[in-house]
Amino acid sequence: xxxxxxxxxxxxxxxxxxxxxxxxxxxxxxxxxxxxxxxxxxxxxxxxxxxxxxxxxxxxxxxxxxxxxxxxxxxxxxxxxxxxxxxxxxxxxxxxxxxxxxxxxxxxxxxxxxxxxxxxxxxxxxxxxxxxxxxxxxxxxxxxxxxxxxxxxxxxxxxxxxxxxxxxxxxxxxxxxxxxxxxxxxxxxxxxxxxxxxxxxxxxxxxxxxxxxxxxxxxxxxxxxxxxxxxxxxxxxxxxxxxxxxxxxxxxxxxxxxxxxxxxxxxxxxxxxxxxxxxxxxxxxxxxxxxxxxxxxxxxxxxxxxxxxxxxxxxxxxxxxxxxxxxxxxxxxxxxxxxxxxxxxxxxxxxxxxxxxxxxxxxxxxxxxxxxxxxxxxxxxxxxxxxxxxxxxxxxxxxxxxxxxxxxxxxxxxxxxxxxxxxxxxxxxxxxxxxxxxxxxxxxxxx
Ligand SMILES: [Zn+2]
Numbered sequence: 182x183x184x185x186x187x188x189x190x191x192x193x194x195x196x197x198x199x200x201x202x203x204x205x206x207x208x209x210x211x212x213x214x215x216x217x218x219x220x221x222x223x224x225x226x227x228x229x230x231x232x233x234x235x236x237x238x239x240x241x242x243x244x245x246x247x248x249x250x251x252x253x254x255x256x257x258x259x260x261x262x263x264x265x266x267x268x269x270x271x272x273x274x275x276x277x278x279x280x281x282x283x284x285x286x287x288x289x290x291x292x293x294x295x296x297x298x299x300x301x302x303x304x305x306x307x308x309x310x311x312x313x314x315x316x317x318x319x320x321x322x323x324x325x326x327x328x329x330x331x332x333x334x335x336x337x338x339x340x341x342x343x344x345x346x347x348x349x350x351x352x353x354x355x356x357x358x359x360x361x362x363x364x365x366x367x368x369x370x371x372x373x374x375x376x377x378x379x380x381x382x383x384x385x386x387x388x389x390x391x392x393x394x395x396x397x398x399x400x401x402x403x404x405x406x407x408x409x410x411x412x413x414x415x416x417x418x419x420x421x422x423x424x425x426x427x428x429x430x431x432x433x434x435x436x437x438x439x440x441x442x443x444x445x446x447x448x449x450x451x452x453x454x455x456x457x458x459x460x461x462x463x464x465x466x467x468x469x470x471x472x473x474x475x476x477x478x479x480x481x482x483x484x485x486x487x488x489x490x491x492x493x494x495x496x497x498x499x500x501x502x503x504x505x506x507x508x509x510x511x512x513x514x515x516x517x518x519x520x521x522x523x524x525x526x527x528x529x530x531x532x533x534x535x536x537x538x539x540x541x542x543x544x545x546x547x548x549x550x551x552x553x554x555x556x557x558x559x560x561x562x563x564x565x566x567x568x569x570x571x572x573x574x575x576x577x578x579x580x581x582x583x584x585x586x587x588x589x590x591x592x593x594x595x596x597x598x599x600x601x602x603x604x605x606x607x608x609x610x611x612x613x614x615x616x617x618x619x620x621x622x623x624x625x626x627x628x
Contacts, residue, residue, distance in 0.1 A: 183221045184211065185605065190227035190566060193533045194234060194556040195542070203232070205562040208605035213558055225607075227566050230599060231533070234541035234556050235267025235298075235563035236519055239548065240417060240442060240490035242329060242511065243269070245291055247276025252495045252583045257515065258297040258620060260581035262601040262609040264516040265565035267298050268553060268623055270544075273305030274329025280305040282317050289321065289622060296620030297608055299553070299563065305330050306349050306357060307337060315352060323548045323625040325349065326358040328417055338364055340399045343406055350412025354627065356440070356548065358415040361399040361424075362466055367391055375506065382505040385455035388467040393421045396466055400424040407439050415547070416441045418492050420466040422476020428485040434546045437487070443477050444492045445518045448525065450474075450588075460501045460508040461588040464492065478530050481539060487547060489539040491518045495584040513582045517575065517589050523567065523596040549625040562605040571597035579612070 185205040192199055192213070204212040204222070238261065244252040254271075261269055271288070273279035279288060279302055288302045304314055306325040314325070327339045339346040339359050349357045370390040374382045400416055404427055407414035419425050419441050428441050450462050451471045462468055480486045494511025501508050522536045545554030552560045573579075575589045601609040606619040 183223050185562075186217060186222035186224045187232065187564070187566070188217075188224055188226050188228065190230050190232035192232045192556055193537050196534050196538070198533065203556070203564070205602070205605045208562060210556065210558055210560050210562045213556065225566070225600060230566045230568055232556070233265070233537050233565050233567065234554050235565050235601065235603065236265050236540045237268045237544035237550065237554050238266045238490050238493070238515060238518065239270040239488060239544045240328070240444065241269045241271055241493040241515060242274065242495070243271050243493075244495065245275060246287070251497055254292050254296050254300070255618075256581065256583035257493065257495070258300070259614055260513075260516040261298045262603060262614070263581050263598065265519040265567065265598045265601055266515055267563035267565070267601060267603050268300070268550070269298055269515070270301045270303060270548070270623075272329045273303050273326065274332055278305050278330055278333060279303065280307055280310050280330075282314060285322070292620070292622070294618060297614065297618050298603060298620045299623050300620055301550075301623040301625075303328070303358070306339060307334075308342070308345050311349065311352060320624045320626075321622055322355070323550075324356040324358055324415070325353060326360075326417070328358060328360045331360070331364060336364060338362070340403045341365065343402065346403065347406050347410060350407055350410040350414060353412060356413040356415045358417050359403055360418070360465075361396060361403055361416050362391060363395040363399045366395045366398070371506070380504040380506070384459040384463055384505055385452065386505065387455065387463055388452050388469050391465060391467040393423060393469060393473070396421050397423045400427055404439060412438070414439050418442055418444045418447065418466060419477060419480075419486060420447045420469050420473065422473045422480070425477055425480030425485055428480070430483050430485055434487055434543055440487045440547055441485070442488045442490055443481060443486045444490055445514055445521045446492065446512050447477055448474060448489075449521050458588050460503075460505075461586070462512060463508055463510050464494065464512045465510040478525070482531060482535060487539070488543045489518070489522065489536075490544075491515045495582050497584050498586055513584055513587055516581055517587065517594070519565070519567070519598065520594040520596055523569065524594060527595060549627045551624045551626045553623070562602055564602040565598060566600040568597045568599050571595070573597055
């Protein structure tokens with residue numbers, strides 16, 4: 182089989198932007214070189230295109246097993262590679278919840294041979310499963326979370342069970358990732374809305390019900406608990422400027438015990454968008470003010486926030502079209518996360534190098550993903566080629582999600598994913614998917 186040559190892309194990697202050639206052999210980046218040795222190559226002419234490491238999205242809900250009417254690993258991983266995402270980490274609130282090692286193995290069985298992108302699965306953290314889960318040594322286990330589990334079991338957020346959170350942080354050497362909101366206060370706010378407006382509660386109430394206070398309180402408490410332990414706390418989807426300021430500035434992620442994430446929905450939308458999008462941008466935590474949006478971007482650039490992900494959480498349109506109380510929270514976002522960030526780069530809100538750091542390098546460093554996330558010789562060839570001067574519109578026809586809709590429909594993006602390479606194979610090219618699926622299980626190496 183001939184080697185793959187990517188000819189003359191502009192590479193964005195590890196803080197540098199430069200033109201070079203890339204030779205791929207057997208799924209691995211063999212050489213990054215100015216001069217191409219004689220040989221038989223399958224060539225991609227990437228002159229004028231930008232090449233980034235494939236995006237690593239560490240927070241998605243692909244709904245399989247149990248909720249496959251909304252989405253499947255196959256459909257959503259197709260959307261992922263169409264958006265330049267080559268690896269994803271899926272949350273445990275599938276049905277049954279991924280709270281046992283058996284369920285964790287079952288998810289790997291479901292994904293094997295069935296995913297366009299590389300995959301890993303969180304194990305859900307609860308009050309009963311700790312000793313069972315921690316007993317397993319498996320290079321595919323990288324961390325634990327409570328994210329999404331509160332949908333099946335109310336009051337299961339770790340931050341509302343301080344002793345349990347502390348216990349997990351003390352006993353696990355791996356990151357414990359938390360959904361940081363105070364459900365008890367949210368329930369009171371919900372009750373008030375129900376009394377005042379009933380089924381007519383408008384969607385713009387969402388950031389008043391899931392407000393700044395419930396986030397700041399929860400994150401403040403979680404950080405104080407984490408600082409008393411030696412554990413690794415990762416706070417998911419920060420949504421307020423105030424919370425972001427609670428995290429230390431620092432670009433040496435390898436030494437950080439307390440880390441955080443922001444999702445593209447909180448960087449792209451503001452509370453003003455509820456009037457136009459209603460349920461379609463209802464997510465937890467809620468989308469907040471323009472000051473929060475600006476503050477999150479600032480914190481990202483200051484390295485208070487370490488990674489960008491999507492919290493991709495598809496629902497069917499007829500589920501979303503119910504009233505405020507019954508419309509499920511979650512937005513499908515994975516296909517356009519890179520476009521969103523590149524658009525922000527064009528508005529000088531963030532640099533290309535910073536995008537690559539937060540979406541490619543840092544997820545791999547934080548979770549210990551082996552040999553991915555960088556354009557380096559000897560690493561897996563997970564790569565994306567983007568055209569930074571190509572206008573196109575998001576329409577129903579070019580959405581890959583099983584649910585078939587996006588709050589971004591009608592949006593004009595000025596950058597386009599041209600080609601996505603997964604494990605050295607062309608997985609997506611000029612709007613088309615490959616016939617074969619090349620995703621593999623991610624493996625992890627812990628310090
Ligand atoms: Zn989530």
